[in-house]
Amino acid sequence: MSLSFKGHTVVVTGAGGGLGRAYALAYAARGANIVVNDVSKDAAQKVVDEITSKGGKAVVNTNSVADGAAVIQTAIDAFGGVTILINNAGILRDKSLKNITDQEWDIIQLVHLKGAFSCTKAAWPIFRKQKFGRIINTSSAAGLYGNMGQTNYSAAKMGLVAFTKTLAREGVKYNIKANAIAPIAASPMTATVMPPDMLKAVGPEFIAPLVLALTHPEGPDSTGRVYELGAGYVTEIRWERTKGALFRTDDTFTPSAKAASLPPNDAAKPEVRYDGKTVIVTGAGNGLGRAYSHMFAKLGANVVVNDVSEKGAKAVVDEITKAGGKAVAAVASAEDGEGIVKTALDAFGGVHVLIANAGILRDKSFLAMTEKEWDDVIAVHLRATYKCTKACWPIFQKQKYGRIVTTCSTDVMAGATGVHSLFVNRARLSPRRERIAAQGPQKLVRAKPAIRATGSKCARTRNRWVLRACASTIPASPSYTSRARPSLCVRTRSSC
Ligand SMILES: NC(=O)c1ccc[n+]([C@@H]2O[C@H](COP(=O)([O-])OP(=O)(O)OC[C@H]3O[C@@H](n4cnc5c(N)ncnc54)[C@H](O)[C@@H]3O)[C@@H](O)[C@H]2O)c1
Incomplete structure (x- = not known):
């Protein structure tokens, strides 16, 4: 024809x-x-x-x-x-x-x-x-x-x-x-x-x-x-999802948890700890960021709790310190990568892990989406991840150690109506991770994506799957000493 x-x-x-x-x-x-x-x-x-x-x-x-x-x-x-x-x-x-x-x-x-x-x-x-x-x-x-x-x-x-x-x-x-x-x-x-x-x-x-x-x-x-x-x-x-593994979502679901056994999760030995390591978690005043902050603090890390919400960031710092952990608030947009890293250096003298988690939604059909809504989502998801990574990078390179988790979304792989700007950003984070990872091996800097499907504020507007599996396990008033179960075994365990 x-x-x-x-x-x-x-x-x-x-x-x-x-x-x-x-x-x-x-x-x-x-x-x-x-x-x-x-x-x-x-x-x-x-x-x-x-x-x-x-x-x-x-x-x-x-x-x-x-x-x-x-x-x-x-x-x-x-x-x-x-x-x-x-x-x-x-x-x-x-x-x-x-x-x-x-x-x-x-x-x-x-x-x-x-x-x-x-x-x-x-x-x-x-x-x-x-x-x-x-x-x-x-x-x-x-x-x-x-x-x-x-x-x-x-x-x-x-x-x-x-x-x-x-x-x-x-x-x-x-x-x-x-x-x-x-x-x-x-x-x-x-x-x-x-x-x-x-x-x-x-x-x-x-x-x-x-x-x-x-x-x-x-x-x-x-x-x-x-x-x-x-x-x-x-x-x-095409995208391909691996078979995956299922973990029991109780106290045993820690970085040392080894495999898909229900219940309880078997724990690797020695347990994964973050003593002496400083972790920056962006957008940590609520939802997933709060959960990450608690888990890192519970496993010995110094945590920099970043959020634009002063109330949210300070509340999480309070919760952590009351539970016996170490944390400081970095109240700023995650776009201020340099400022957040400075907070980490001032408070703890270093930074070893970056969890780029901050996010917003401006869901609109493509027809109705304004340029500003597009720009705002790009700024918080993509530019902020770039800025924080960029600010951590020379420190990671110098100390020959760095771990980065950027936050993707399941809908990046499939698309979804009304969320162009978010998914565009989330997708863009994936290759950036590949790029960052490609530049990292010599310096022992690693970058991984995390694809979220959770019960956080962002996800509540359009929950799709796995809410059950990801229900937060952080109680209202956690105490790290009374919940001393260590242990999600990641392959990098020995270098944690
Ligand atoms: N050639 C490849 O192997 C290859 C591989 C992967 C992707 N791409 C992509 O394919 C597309 C075409 O690339 P190409 O290889 O023909 O490169 P090219 O440089 O020959 O063509 C790109 C053209 O875009 C024009 N341009 C740049 N900025 C512009 C702007 N703001 N507004 C309007 N025009 C602008 C340039 O003047 C140029 O004529 C690009 O998006 C490129 O990233 C190319």
Whole structure:
């Protein structure tokens, strides 16, 4: 079947070169009207000239993708609407976590993630009204698996996967389909990172066929999916949950607990302890953060209880100290990574573990979500995790020891209506962990995700599963001495 795009208007962002140019030429050859967006006016104009010289229809738009309304307005002005959006624009600012600047972090999030949000947000009401829309978001292997020197880029790219999955759910009713691709192709972006013979094999024209097929009205029934492709190979990426293990949720459910035996949990010996270690728990004034703080304190750690709520943080510190533990409050947004780490250094002289747990929800359908709600969730979940990790990193590297747990969400893997910004953030944390972990081994710094499903304040708005298994075991007035049961055995037990 020859797929015609006659009557369709396709907006391709970052289409002045590389992959975007290949898409623009391919759609134009099949009759579509094209908006060639790129911040490089010359590059965009060249592509438009190439299309029009062959009898195709195309116009230039030179707005940044961060101004999605202006990008989509060009499609409306030139062609009366938009039916297909290819979020492709991208840049790189590769740096190790130790050397990266806040600006290098923020610009990558702005172009890749906020850019896709902004363009999609402007096209969404049009797609809904006409009951047709196709979106391709451009992820990357760096986002799926992590890559050295790309914490910023990989976090943004994984965020696009979660964004896609949630758009797919909200789009079903309106015949809007969203898929993500992780391409590998020769382009100005990759010209210096791949050897010449490999570049020859991975032309951007080998990515375009899947993109066109996925966005055609009669294309495959695919939405919310992620494809990895290049050099003629196409594969779908899927999440896989391991068999898991079940623990009894009583006093024996400690870091030393060994296996799935009900009841009671068998405990490893010697028990896992955190004596002499300082643990920062963000968003610890309530819910999961409070539970983590208690468990670490009970097992000998000095705990820095961070929360924006002074009342919450101080209450948890009080509970811990009354129970015989050691804790201080760090009342601040978790975005103030430096300040929180300073509190740890001032009070306990060091930091060894970071539990990045702080979170907020701003659940809204994509149509109703404001830019501010998007930004607020990104700031607390993703930027705050970056800032705290960044502040701990040199200390961890110097002492050749560090443990980081960042907090993901089950819905990142599947998407869910009304929570784009949260899941985007949560997903972005996953590859960042991969990236952080990739940079850590030499320094014995480890990063792990924790996917939560709990009875905390955040989860109470949309409990889905495992509430029963995760019911909090922290009593109203804990006493560590009277509940002296040690022991969830983690593989790193010996280095705790
Ligand atoms: N080429 C690969 O192997 C590969 C692998 C994984 C992901 N990607 C992704 O594919 C997309 C295309 O990459 P490419 O390889 O063609 O790179 P490229 O550098 O050739 O193209 C990116 C284009 O985006 C434009 N751009 C940058 N910032 C912009 C902004 N704010 N607004 C509008 N346009 C902007 C650039 O001017 C450039 O023309 C990117 O999102 C990239 O991250 C590429």
